Amino acid sequence: MLLLAYYHLSSGSVYFFIFFCRLVGNPMCQDEGNEKYCTPAQPNSSYSTQPKHSCIIPFCSSDLILGPNCSCAYPYIGTLVFRAPSFSNSGDSSDYKSIEQFLMQLFRSLQLPVDTVSLSNSTMVDDYLKVNLKVFPQGQDRFNRTGIFLVGFALSNQTSAFSFIADPYQHFEEVPSPPGAKKSSNTGIIVGATTGGSFLALLLLFAGVYAFSQKRRAERATKQSNPFAKWDQRKGSGGIPQLKGARQFTFEEIKKCTNNFSEANNVGSGGYGKVYRGILPTGQMVAIKRAKQESMQGGLEFKTELELLSRVHHKNVVGLVGFCFEHGEQMLVYEFVPNGSLKESLSGKSGIRLDWRKRLKVALCSARGLAYLHELAEPPIIHRDIKSNNILLDERLNAKVADFGLCKLLADSEKGHVTTQVKGTMGYLDPEYYMSQQLTEKSDVYSFGVLMLELISARKPIERGKYIVKEVKIEMDKTKDLYNLQGLLDPTLGTTLGGFNKFVDLALRCVEESGADRPRMGEVVKEIENIMQLAGLNPIIESSSASASYEESSTGTSSHPYGNNSAFDNSVGYSPSTVQPK
Template identity: 60%
Template structure:
């Protein structure tokens, strides 16, 4: 009898353990099939469903239908992260859907963080997040559709959009306003960390909007204005001081924006055949040339022989943005004031109550003594020490990253 009881107890224990194991597997299967199933609630607020403000969750079937089953005809961009498709949400707006490839997908926590960041920033000069999808090992972000593509496409001639000088000033001002919002009005402040011409998008009215927050960082009060972090960004736009110190600040965005300003003038990429745009402009500058500041040879041919309102002040401001020392660079709100002043001097409405300012308020530009981009062209950079942002090659009709 005692042996029989022992065997019965062993069998019962085995059955209980088997039932518990089956229950765990069932819960796991259910969690994988449910949105946010892998994000368990936590008292530290590092899990659970994202806290959304204005963005919605889409079903897979909705996005599949809106893109005609992710057809090649709807493919508008591709990159290291995945593909971007144009889609039409029934009863809603046209959208751009970024679908991650399996190998490039972020972890649940990182993806959740990006969604929360995107959903909480709302400004007319920031590309809006319409929604997202996260289920069955799939990650997709749904953005507003930007019909005029990237700034880079317009400057390179790949787009039918042509930007005269006044439109370029407005593009610079729009981008500056979007960054000012991130740096000064977002709570907590946000550093974009990957400002470049391919991340500035244009809508039907040529309003500039900053896109791609995949590398963005939040600045908490305890971090006192900077984050010590692994260097990430795009070579040519990368702040040399951030590269040297690994301390990211909002002035790192200012440096990148200064490079974009020089792109608006020259239409050249930051680095062409080993020549760095900042150094080339600095060497060619001639302040006695009131019209073209000595930059005629570097000037975008589409701007030559045009009346360039405030060109000298624009160049001074750009060069102050790319000072080697972050302390010598203006803030984004200072930049907005200068650009508004340039536009107002030509009688153009800027839709802002900001007071005017002068580029000379920030002091004169000085030649950097030590630089990530040296006189011989580019320093050798260990690829392991710098993560590049995976850019998209997007058609002239669309946009986002």
């Protein structure tokens, strides 16, 4: 090491030049006796920031301290206490270097007036590593009050890595007082404390007002999402849905009529939830559709569905008796339809045998219910999920359209169609609707055409990879008896099939690729009535007469009408049997 002194004439300061020389590798190291000059210097374990290069060091007068960057200043001094067990008093300079780099990155990211930092004199106290820290100001020889506050706050805010204990800083620049002014540190402290206290009080007041307003806003949002929040059943005011003929049931009433939702009264289940049979005090039997938690709609959507269903009154549409909206429950109470779904009868599960005449009656009743929704309901309703599973049969085998979980209202402003997300059941789904996402009443007509082909074949729309519409078109030959479709017909149809060819023609018109080429449901009703006359039936008498009841027409034991995959199970989402493209 070489030390040279230099006196600067203009400033009167004395500077020292320190040069560190390393002889490692020098030829003189090969001479005997010079080994001690050739040994690499060991780092100082008590101070990690010793200069490792030549440096001009000014002579620091008074209590100015020489910083690592060779400038004299009054540093901000304190102690860093590391809590992490990985730190130890190892004396390894690389540990301190990484800490110094972290601190400098912290100060630079906060744009604080810090030139450099220095760590020294590490000690272990009660398993905590304590290291002295000096923070040197940038561009001046001392920090001002703002600088000290910002640096101290930045260090004290790093609670996850270390804590910082600062020494009092006594080197603020003296600001000359105006002539005639009196110095009073006590007055400044009082004014500062008063100002700070007032600010804190205002801050707390603001926080309280803000919290109260947020609470009120949350309460208003809850009431808006729950349309029955202000519903006083006794007054019949507030957020009451505009119901026509349907009533509200209390949760206790539902529990009582279902015997506390006993399994004996559980007559079906599906994706929506469970369906229970219940008997009202009037003796009326009802089907109660109880939504499970994950299937529940928002309050506004539930209210909209209630208002829609309560307006639908037709003998060929399943009627809504009432609902329950209490204790976080959503339940719909329908009229009980005893003979189950058309799908169960066609598959033989219900034990009901449907011959050709009974199937014509089912087709007529279903068409009338659907025509009512399209042409007489106000506003018109598109069902969107017509299928054999959603056609229920009452005690006289009159068909009723059920399950309005996917239905859409067709407002006047929508001019014949509504653009909406595609939902429905694969096999019954209108390909034009699927491609354009424009829903019209002709989409229901397509589904009804598939239903008609299902009535004559008793086959699922898609079975073993074969689509019933395509299969009928391939096999059909109008020059032959029964259009050459004997191989596709259900054997239980019987041998007398009056009007069969016209029935098939109508079904194929309903499943035309273009909706414009399909008939309206009102036209479908009239054509089925004509077909029934060809079969020797009076459509007016058949639709209202006491035709074959369950006991007269069944051969076997009936399963329950609301069994698995019942009509109360909405076909929402994409599954092997349903489609819901996004």
